[in-house]
Amino acid sequence: MTQENKMNDNRMTFGFPFSVADNGNISASGGDEAIRGKIIQVLFTAPGERVNMPDFGCGLLNLVFDPNNSIFATAMEFTIGQALGRWLADDIMVDKVGVESADEIITIVIVYTKKLDLSREAVRIHFK
Numbered sequence: 001m002t003q004e005n006k007m008n009d010n011r012m013t014f015g016f017p018f019s020v021a022d023n024g025n026i027s028a029s030g031g032d033e034a035i036r037g038k039i040i041q042v043l044f045t046a047p048g049e050r051v052n053m054p055d056f057g058c059g060l061l062n063l064v065f066d067p068n069n070s071i072f073a074t075a076m077e078f079t080i081g082q083a084l085g086r087w088l089a090d091d092i093m094v095d096k097v098g099v100e101s102a103d104e105i106i107t108i109v110i111v112y113t114k115k116l117d118l119s120r121e122a123v124r125i126h127f128k
Helices: 003-008 031-044 071-089
Strands: 012-014 028-030 090-102 104-115 120-127
Touching: 031 071, 031 104, 031 120, 071 090, 071 104
Parallel strands: none
Antiparallel strands: 012 028, 090 104, 104 120
């Protein structure tokens, strides 16, 4: 890791979910935890929900009443990949998005490469 990467690795952002610590400070996160929080925010924010960023998000919760089939899974994979590529392009490169459905539970697996150190990570989200 270069000296510049080491300095950038200490970047902190608001913790997700937003909270206040016992000492009264706003909780903060960095590194992998911050990236996971950003991914969750993109997935579960509906476009139009943020006043100052009306295009932000992927609107995953808007799909909750759609039929649970292979067409739906493919559409979700595409939608998620496009949203993450757009909103988190400075932090990650999306390698793969997988959507599996079993009964009423949908599992989303996102495999990505962090741009900071080119390490590969994955996030798994279970969604009802």
